[in-house]
Amino acid sequence: MAAFAEPHFQAWVQSAVATNVTVVDKVPADMLHMVDAHWYQFPPLNPLWHSLLGFAIFILCFISLIGNGMVVYIFTNTKTLRTPSNLLVVNLAFSDFLMMFTMGPPMVYNCYYETWVLGPFACELYGMFGSLFGCVSIWTMTLIAFDRYNVIVKGLSAKPLTNNGALLRILFVWASSLAWTLAPFFGWNRYVPEGNMSACGTDYLTDTLLSRSYILVYSIFVYFSPLLLIIYSYVFIIKAVSAHEKNMREQAKKMNVASLRSSEAQSTSTEMKLAKVALVTISLWFMAWTPYLIINYTGIFKAAPITPLATIWGSLFAKANAVYNPIVYGISHPKYRAALYKKFPSLSCTDATDDSQSMASGTTTVVQEEKASA
Secondary structure (H helix, E strand, C coil), X not given: CHHHHCCHHHHHHHHHHHCCCCCCCCCCHXXXXXXXXXXXHCCCCCHHHHHHHHXXXXXXXXXXXXXXXXXXXXXXHCHHHCCHHHHXXXXXXXXXXXXXXXXXXXXXXXXXHCCCCCCHHHHHHHHHHHHXXXXXXXXXXXXXXXXXXXXXXXXXXXCCCCXXXXXXXXXXXXXXXXXXXXXXXXXXXXXXXXXCCCXXXXXXXXXXXXXXXXXXXXXXXXXXXXXXXXXHHHHHHHHHHHHHHHHHHHXXXXXXXXXXXXXXXXXXXXXXXXXXXXXXXXXXXXXXXXXXXXXXXXXXXXXXXXXXXXXXXXXXXHHHHHHHHHHHHHHHCHHHHHHHHHHCHHHCCCCCCCCCCCCCCCCCCHHHHHHHHC
16 A cells, blocks of 8 residues: 555656666657756656646647737738738747747657657757847847837937837848757857657757857847847836826826826827837746746856756746747737637637727827926
8 A cells, every 4th residue: 555655756766767768768869969968867767747847838829829820810901900010019029939830840740759759950950940039039129129119218309119110120030040059050159859868959068168159148138138129128118107197197287187198198008008018028928038048057157957857847847838928918008919810719808999099109109298288
């Protein structure tokens, strides 16, 4: 009876240690040259972890493909939503769609076999695609933050975003992201199986200057630089909003009215809401990718032992990011909700009332209203 009372996971580990098997034992022979010696010290994962990971990725993939697919479809097929700013939103949804389209099915398949079975080149492509689409997503959201900064802070003095300008920015993001993520194919770092052996990513365990330098430089490009730029944008957005609200209160006191809110002021309120949506989306992105960054930094600096189980959580949190964006925009974007109701009535939780505002870069800004009220 005592044996049956023992926790299943502990029993599995003890059995693995007793039979001298490791997490690498199921890896095909043609993949062994890509597996770091670090992983040979760990017993195989409980099959339950592979099952849970495969199921979680399947659910995330299903939600992401439908959600991002609907965002792309609705934004590109609704005339009032085809604006320069919304080209950035479409690019974000397209990148997230491709993220789960290329990441989800292979990972579910490999979780079934409890190891990577698709071969070395597919492993490298898998790691490259994950890095590429993640990089495109964060820099697209950085561009969205810059657009909000341009509209809200600079106001009438800002140069409006045009379709050509948005397309050029999107092209630059894809080109630069592709250059960074192709580098490991040419010897600057490499893509290898992760600790759970069912997914692949950058090599953060090889103890060479060339390998470490890629992780450090790439993290600056794809994590810290966007973070600082986004913080800069939103600090000034918040300052502009605060100054505007203060000006509105002072004008209301002078005119002996409760509020100066009008249709013009409501447009700025909508812009503020959309700025908050972008901020929430970006915050979710950093919540998703920070665990993966910590794992990479722990590996290159040997700060602590990395277990195969830890890499599961890193992969899961990172891929979950592709699910957040369509949910956030679907809930918070008035014109998107109206278009969703028209095209997919059964999936909408709102009425068909349209809204006169969109995420387009406009001229109704905090600065404009302050000048008008002055």
